[in-house]
Amino acid sequence: MPGDNAKKALIDSMNGLLADYFTLYLKTKNYHWHVAGPQFRELHLLFDEQAAELFALTDVIAERVRKNGGDTLTGIGAIAGKASIKDDDRSKVDAMEMVKALRDDNVALVKAIRAVKEAASEAGDNATEGMADDWTDQAEQRVWFLTQTLA
Numbered sequence: 008m009p010g011d012n013a014k015k016a017l018i019d020s021m022n023g024l025l026a027d028y029f030t031l032y033l034k035t036k037n038y039h040w041h042v043a044g045p046q047f048r049e050l051h052l053l054f055d056e057q058a059a060e061l062f063a064l065t066d067v068i069a070e071r072v073r074k075n076g077g078d079t080l081t082g083i084g085a086i087a088g089k090a091s092i093k094d095d096d097r098s099k100v101d102a103m104e105m106v107k108a109l110r111d112d113n114v115a116l117v118k119a120i121r122a123v124k125e126a127a128s129e130a131g132d133n134a135t136e137g138m139a140d141d142w143t144d145q146a147e148q149r150v151w152f153l154t155q156t157l158a
């Protein structure tokens with residue numbers, strides 16, 4: 008039987024992942040709101056689609072934490088304390104710099120999802136382990152779109 012330590016590690020890594028989703032959601036929205044240049048419309052719309060995907064998973068991840076018996080994030084301060092993805096508080100950022108930053112952040116997210124999947128496996132949480140594959144596919148799709156936009 009998986010021990011309490013494995014469960015605790017899973018809850019911790021899921022709360023870290025949740026903080027990353029919220030952070031990347033808001034960063035993507037920041038870019039959606041402030042992007043400028045010849046590709047404005049395309050990037051404005053792409054960033055909005057990606058932000059919606061990120062936001063849609065926040066509730067799912069938080070509730071997986073609760074179903075595992077843990078407390079989840081409670082507010083902006085808790086998000087800031089747990090996130091490993093960095094905010095970008097600037098409003099004037101070159102459009103391709105935005106695309107590159109989001110690409111790198113989504114690559115980091117794929118790694119964080121993998122860590123959650125491993126922790127879920129250790130803790131015997133099959134549901135999270137299975138769902139993580141869909142989260143990875145979504146994140147890799149975002150990486151693909153952003154990478155192709157840079158090429």
Ligand SMILES: [Fe+2]
Nearest residue numbers: 039040051055
């Ligand atoms: Fe909008």
